[in-house]
Amino acid sequence: MINELEKIKDSLLIKDIKLEELSSMLGCLRGVIKHYKKGEEVLSQGAEIKKFGLLTEGKLQVVQYDYLGNKSILSIIEPKQIFAEAYAYVNKIPSMNVEALVDSTVLFLDSDKLSSPCHNCCTFHKQLVKNLLFIISNKNVNLTEKIECMSQRKTREKLLTFLSLESIKQNSKEFYIQYDRQGLADYLGVERSAMIQ
Amino acid sequence: MINELEKIKDSLLIKDIKLEELSSMLGCLRGVIKHYKKGEEVLSQGAEIKKFGLLTEGKLQVVQYDYLGNKSILSIIEPKQIFAEAYAYVNKIPSMNVEALVDSTVLFLDSDKLSSPCHNCCTFHKQLVKNLLFIISNKNVNLTEKIECMSQRKTREKLLTFLSLESIKQNSKEFYIQYDRQGLADYLGVERSAMIQ
DNA sequence: ATCATCTTGTTGTTTTTCCAACATACTTTT
DNA sequence: AAAAGTATGTTGGAAAAACAACAAGATGAT
Numbered sequence: 001m002i003n004e005l006e007k008i009k010d011s012l013l014i015k016d017i018k019l020e021e022l023s024s025m026l027g028c029l030r031g032v033i034k035h036y037k038k039g040e041e042v043l044s045q046g047a048e049i050k051k052f053g054l055l056t057e058g059k060l061q062v063v064q065y066d067y068l069g070n071k072s073i074l075s076i077i078e079p080k081q082i083f084a085e086a087y088a089y090v091n092k093i094p095s096m097n098v099e100a101l102v103d104s105t106v107l108f109l110d111s112d113k114l115s116s117p118c119h120n121c122c123t124f125h126k127q128l129v130k131n132l133l134f135i136i137s138n139k140n141v142n143l144t145e146k147i148e149c150m151s152q153r154k155t156r157e158k159l160l161t162f163l164s165l166e167s168i169k170q171n172s173k174e175f176y177i178q179y180d181r182q183g184l185a186d187y188l189g190v191e192r193s194a195m196i197q
Numbered sequence: 198m199i200n201e202l203e204k205i206k207d208s209l210l211i212k213d214i215k216l217e218e219l220s221s222m223l224g225c226l227r228g229v230i231k232h233y234k235k236g237e238e239v240l241s242q243g244a245e246i247k248k249f250g251l252l253t254e255g256k257l258q259v260v261q262y263d264y265l266g267n268k269s270i271l272s273i274i275e276p277k278q279i280f281a282e283a284y285a286y287v288n289k290i291p292s293m294n295v296e297a298l299v300d301s302t303v304l305f306l307d308s309d310k311l312s313s314p315c316h317n318c319c320t321f322h323k324q325l326v327k328n329l330l331f332i333i334s335n336k337n338v339n340l341t342e343k344i345e346c347m348s349q350r351k352t353r354e355k356l357l358t359f360l361s362l363e364s365i366k367q368n369s370k371e372f373y374i375q376y377d378r379q380g381l382a383d384y385l386g387v388e389r390s391a392m393i394q
Numbered sequence: 395a396t397c398a399t400c401t402t403g404t405t406g407t408t409t410t411t412c413c414a415a416c417a418t419a420c421t422t423t424t
Numbered sequence: 425a426a427a428a429g430t431a432t433g434t435t436g437g438a439a440a441a442a443c444a445a446c447a448a449g450a451t452g453a454t
Contacts, residue, residue, distance in 0.1 A: 064345065066358060072348060074341075086341070089334035095345070095365070115327040129326055130312040136333050137286035143340035144271075144283075148261065148292070150347045151269060151386045153412075155441070161263060165292070181402060189348045194441055196403070350442070351410070378432060391411055393433070 004033055004056045004107060011080035013054060015131050021124035028125065029109040036100040043084055043098040051108040052085040058104025064096045073186070076101075085111065085136060146187070155190045156197075162188060201230055201253045201304060208277035210251060212328050218321040225322065226306040233297040240281055240295040248305040249282040255301025261293045270383075273298075282308065282333060343384070352387045353394075359385060 005022045008014065014022060025031070032051070036042055042060055043049065060077040074096055077083050087094040088111035114128060145165055152158045162184070166175045177184065185192035202219045205211065211219060222228070229248070233239055239257055240246065257274040271293055274280050284291040285308035311325060342362055349355045359381070363372045374381065382389040 066345075066349070066354075066361075086334040086337035089330050090338055092338055095342075095362070115330050116323065126313065129330075133286050133312050133326075133330065133333070136330070136337060137283040140283035140333060140337055140340065141287055141289055143337065143344065145292075146344060147340065147347065148263075150344065152263075153386065153440095157263075164263075168292070180400095189350065191442055192402085193404080193443085197440090353410095377430095388412055389432085390413085390434080394410090 004105065007056045008054060008080050008107070011054065011082075012135055013080075013082055013128070013131050015127075017124045017127050017131075025124060025128065029113045032108045034106050034108065036104045036106065038100055038102050038104075040100045041097060042100055042104070042106060043094065043096075045095060045097050046093055048091075048093055049084055049088045050111065052082055052088040052111050053098075054082045054107045054109060055079050056105045056107050059101040060098050060104055060106075061101050062096050062098050082135060085132065086139070089115070149187075150189055155188070155194045158188045158190060159184075159195055201302065204253045205251060205277050205304070208251065208279075209332055210277075210279055210325070210328050212324075214321045214324050214328075222321060222325065226310045229305045231303050231305065233301045233303065235297055235299050235301075237297045238294060239297055239301070239303060240291065240293075242292060242294050243290055245288075245290055246281055246285045247308065249279055249285040249308050250295075251279045251304045251306060252276050253302045253304050256298040257295050257301055257303075258298050259293050259295050279332060282329065283336070286312070346384075347386055352385075352391045355385045355387060356381075356392055 005019070005026075009019060009022075014025075017025070030051075033056075034042075036058070042053065045065065055077050057079055059079075060083065062074040062077065062083065064072050064074055066072070077098070083098060084094065114125075114132065148165070149158050149161045152161050166177065167173060170176065179187055181195065182192050185195055188195075202216070202223075206216060206219075211222075214222070227248075230253075231239075233255070239250065242262065252274050254276055256276075257280065259271040259274065259280065261269050261271055263269070274295070280295060281291065311322075311329065345362070346355050346358045349358050363374065364370060367373065376384055378392065379389050382392055385392075
């Protein structure tokens with residue numbers, strides 16, 4: 001268990017929390033560690049969620065199957081990232097699956113326990129909540145930006161909106177793009193070959 | 198001030214918090230009340246945000262001006278709803294304006310103070326954080342669903358995805374749609390007249 | 395160095411959307 | 425009841441995107 005904590009020590013979720021405090025966190029939040037083989041389902045569509053996950057090792061993908069059975073990749077989870085936290089908090093049944101891309105290890109934490117801290121109200125608990133608020137708010141901002149791009153009607157406008165946002169974010173007319181062409185096309189929901197015209 | 202609290206007493210933000218505790222909240226979170234005339238700017242694009250808002254009276258709209266100057270309405274804020282909370286938490290400069298549609302009153306609360314509770318760690322403070330987590334998570338889920346619809350390539354598929362999600366949410370083959378045709382077209386980012394074919 | 399694989403650019407055809415204009419139905423106001 | 429306003433349905437032509445298929449270039453492994 002201590003071993004797993006070492007791997008996630010610079011995760012945003014536990015930012016500014018001392019290593020000593022982490023082991024007590026596991027008790028407070030009913031931490032459970034699970035291992036998954038490549039290809040296994042970590043969370044499945046339609047199953048209720050009470051805990052959110054923190055990936056300690058491996059790689060996961062969040063996928064969605066629409067009413068026609070088409071698969072689309074919503075996001076890739078890398079080590080130290082959390083997932084399913086929003087669904088855990090609103091007690092909604094998620095409409096996506098999480099699958100292990102390689103052999104993976106996940107630390108599940110109780111979302112209820114996190115937001116209703118124990119009576120002693122330990123300092124690390126406050127910090128955890130603060131970190132979680134930051135992470136979810138950040139996702140929120142990113143989702144809003146994605147929608148801003150996708151709301152544009154034309155591929156050209158979607159792309160220009162994306163580039164404009166990146167330029168602002170990186171505060172320069174030159175900036176780094178984290179996607180390759182196909183990836184960017186998928187992100188914007190357009191055809192790769194249409195992006196160049 | 199007490200007057201304002203009365204108006205928001207069944208806001209999700211202060212769910213399960215006693216009225217007596219609310220006045221101490223105002224102190225803790227450095228509550229500030231501001232009034233706006235119809236048409237005035239409540240928050241402006243590019244200005245840093247340290248507080249988030251809770252609308253106590255009136256009606257606001259969140260709008261965005263893209264690089265071409267085109268205006269698009271992101272959301273309408275009704276009384277008891279909070280706004281700008283995600284941007285306040287990540288300390289990112291918002292890319293949208295908030296404008297008063299009618300004369301409005303806003304209670305601004307300090308986001309830092311909320312997530313770093315005072316030493317005594319009052320019980321209402323815990324509840325506030327819990328409520329905020331719920332609200333933000335819920336927005337997150339809604340944004341994700343919108344993206345799910347908009348990711349579909351064709352208008353027909355966007356619409357079917359939306360309908361399918363609503364059907365699941367309302368757990369019935371018959372369900373209520375909160376938008377009129379034009380509103381739904383705007384939400385999905387398509388042409389109204391193309392939705393019917 | 396060669397081969398296989400992945401990424402990107404290019405093209406032509408088909409499909410779909412956009413846009414603008416107008417007809418019809420429904421609501422609200424006077 | 426009439427009028428004005430709003431929401432919805434319908435259309436045809438222009439514009440754009442989707443799709444599929446292939447070429448050229450880059451990358452990586454053996």
